Amino acid sequence: MGGRSFKLPYALLSLFVLVHLRLVLGGVIPGVGDANNISCPEGERQALLEFKKGISDPVGWLSSWGSEDEKRNCCNWQGINCSNQTGHVIQLQLGFDSLEGMISPSLLELPYLTYLDLSYNDFNHSHIPEFIGSLSNLEHLDLSECNFSGPIPHQIGNLSRLQYLHLGDNNLTNSGNLEWFSHMSSIEDLDLSSINLSGANDWLEVVSSLPNLKTLDMSVCNLSLMSLSSFFQFNRSKSFTSLESLQLSDNEMNDIPKFIGDICTLRKLDLSGNNLNGQLIEHINDLFGCAKDSLEVLELAMNQLWGSMPDFAMFPSLKEIHLWSNKLNGTMPKTIGKLHNLEYLDVSLNYLQDVISEAHFSNLSKLLSLDLSGNSLTLDFDFNWVPPFQLDYLYLRSCKLGPRFPNWIRTQRNFITLDISNTQISDTVPAEWFVNLPPKLRSFDISSNQIHGQLPNVSTMSSSVQIFDLSANRLEGPLPLFSTNVSFLNLSKNRFSGPLSPLCKINDGQLDFLDLSDNLLSGRLPNCFMDWPNLLILNLANNNFSGEIPSSFGFLSNLQTLSLHNNTFSGDFPNSLKNCSNLRFMDLGNNRFSEKIPAWIAEDLPQLIVLILRSNKFSGSIPWDICKLKYLRILDFSLNDFSGMIPQCLNNLTAMAHKAYSSTNLFEGFFLLPIFSYIGDYVDSAVVALKGREYKFGKNLGLLKVINLSSNNLTGKLPTEITSLLELVVLNVSKNNLFGEIPQTIGQLKQLESFDMSWNQFSGEIPSSMSELQFLSYLDLSFNNLSGKIPSGTQLQGFNATCFIGNRALCGPPLTPKCPGEETPNQSLPTDNGSTEDDEDNRDEFKKRFYVGAGIGFAVGFWGICSSLILKRSWRHAYFLLLDNMKDWLYVTMVVNKARFWRMFQRQG
Secondary structure, rough: EEOOOOOOHHHHHHHHHHHHHHHHHHOOOOOOOOOOHHOOOHHHHHHHHHHHHHHOOOOOOOOOOOOOOHHOHHHOOOOOOOOOOOOEEEEEEEEOOEEEOOOOOOHHHHHOOOEEEOOOOOOOOOOOOHHHOOOOOEEEEOOOOOOOEOOOOOOHHOOOOOEEOOOOOOOEEEEOOOOHHOOOOOOOOOEEEOOOOOOOOHHHHHHHHOOOOOOOOOOOOOHHHHHHHHHHHOOOOOOOOOOEEEEOOOOOOOOHHHHHOOOOOOOOOOOOOOOEEEEHHHHHHHOOOOOOOOEHHHHOOOEEEEOOOOOHHHHOOOOEEEEOOEEEEOOOEEEEEEEHOOOOOOOOOOOOOOEEEEEOOOOOOOEEEEEEOOEEEHHHHHOOOOOOOOOEEEEEEOOEEOOOOHHHHHHHHOOEEEEOOOOOOEEEHHHHHOOOOOOOEEEEOOOOOOOOEEEHHHHHHOOOOOOEEOOOOOOEOOOOOOOOOOEEEOOOOOOEEEHHHHHOOOOOOOOOEEEEOOEEEEEEEOOHHHHOOOOOOEEOOOOOEEEEHHHHHOOOOOEEEEOOOEEEEEOOOOOHHHHHHOEEEEEOOOEEEEEEOOHHHHHHOOOOOOEEOOOOOOEEEEOOOHHOOOOEEEEEOOOOEEEEEEEEEHHHHHHHHOOOOOOOOOOOOOOOOOOOOOOOOOOEEEEEEEEEEEEEEEOOOOHOEEEEEEEEEEEEEOHHHHHHOOOOOOEEEEOOEEEOOOOHHHOOHHHHHEEEEOOOOOEOOOOOOHOOOOOOOOOOOOOOOOEEEEEOOHHOOOOOOOHEEEEEEEEOOOOOOOOOOOOOOOOOOOOOOOHHHHHHHHHHHHHHHHHHHHHHHHHHHHHHHHHHHOOHHHHHHHHHHHHHHHHHHHHHHHHHHHHHHHHHHHHHO
């Protein structure tokens, strides 16, 4: 049921780590004296208070800033650091991810400021203030991810002492001429990522002339290979003389720039997310010259590179190799084992096919992270092999490890993340190892294997494990006890039995995800859901749960997906769901709920996209408040006891009426846990009646627009307003007591693929506009009181006659009866009854003689030929020839005689 991705954007990860460190360290920077022993000048204190006036601080980061006596010393304020000799403010660190507003020019009253960090705040598309260029002592300026827009002010070029400049991830544009950059000769770390530099022809000449530049990030700058190569073609003498890190990811390059091979100091190269194509081996062999000994990090992920992996032994200093999401389709060379400094290896999401042995990894003693997932690799290690490394991260999804549970994995005691899902393991649960998992383990995924047996009591293991995915195995027995702080728990598609109550021990309020679907669980639900207020996904489908929904469901105010499908829940529609105002997906189908649907469902659950109540015992009329659910795409009330009329206001379900972007996935959130582990998007799934059958839809569920009201006791007419839902894909109102005519505007539903209104009392003619429904692939109008001719057109005539049966007055193809007036007309009227009777006798006699003669001829010819074939070989050839001639003669004779006699009888008639 899940779609998973395991890549966390580096910027987001850096943000969380940065905030965490600042909270822990309290903003203290090594080398800066203890602010408690000094006092800042009054003028600088007032300048900071003036700065605060222009800032909105909803989180309260600046609560320590104030004019009160106890807050007089601004050197003690959050984010402020002063010189321990003079007391002057020298550092302003406000990268808090929550401040909003404008930057006050009062910062000019801080003349000794050397460090200014306003990153990760929101300055509401304002321009970078030009006065920042007057802070002449600045050495560190970080304005990244501040929601700035407009051009980069050239006044920044006045900051001749600046060593660190980060302007990336804003909405900035270049000013056409970047010559002012060349005045900043002290720059060592430059981040211009996400700035459109495609129109600045001199950018590369400028940055390459910075003598001290060590780190350059120009990711997402709309750079092409042509713009890179053109400079070096005419300026070969200029080159980066001290560059150590070059990031050009997410641009428009289709080849690796040749000039990179001339950067002898290069330690990190990031070209991921471009359009690089061709064989990786050729790129690597042709590219690197003097940087072979210095290169430590190579990132070429998310490109179109193919072929086998190259011999990376030519880069003895390599620490990180990132090649994930390419088209590599060869093997992994054993020479990878010569990279003694390798720490991170990620070749996931490729097409590699190889058998991996100990020789590949026997010398990688420093390896910390290994990701081989999404390939066709077989790990064939000796059962008693002990690796020389201790991994922090291991991803082997879709590789072959089984059938036995790999013993070498049990030797790893530093795991933070372990993913061995879909690796063909069919062993029993290794109980002893399971209860002694590594103490730092956070994420544990063994899903989609054939692991069987009972789980041990896992509550005794380290409480650090927050992510458990044990789904799609053959685990059995009662639910085990888990630690109290689990955040993600997926036990679906197993054979667990018994009650849900053991999970009530998870009571730290951190549970975000709980999927127990497709098990053998039973009994009433315990009333402990108040312990899970952050729950986003709750899936209990396809079990044997019974009884009423507990009142503690009312505490699930963040819940977005609720699936109770196919259990034996009973009682009224759960009133406790009234507080679940964020619900987008709700499937209560195939249970025993009864009574009426409450009117509050639209007011209190306004975000609903999917509402499935099929196969219950709901009664009463369909509340008109349903029409207020403007985001609704799937409405399934089939197989209940609803009565009354179909609401005429269904045209207010605007998500079905207007064409707009529809995500294939309904749940658009993701799971980013406090440990920085990205779990991925959750894929809602549901059973939808479509084209006369039931289908289970997963990732494409969000593309369906469905109204299913079949098998109820509804009366009245089919509202014409329903034909305003122009994006409707499925409409099913079969097996009710509806009457009246089919709306003439039914042809407006151009996207309709399945239309069922059988077993009702509809009357009148089929609207001609139905023949215009080009996508219609299933139609059932049977057993009504429809009349008249079926509209002509290839669309309706292409359906089987069974789609129209049970309508006595309906005629025309594909039905056999022809409509009145369409029979073959006679050319003259009969003169008397006697001649008519004679003609009928003649026709009958002709037919008898014709068919008797044809039968005798067939029998004689068939057996004559067969006998001849058996008796003599030479006869066989002669008789085959005779057969051909006889066939031709018989066919011509039959056609001619039949036509002649038929014309004769027509003239006589």
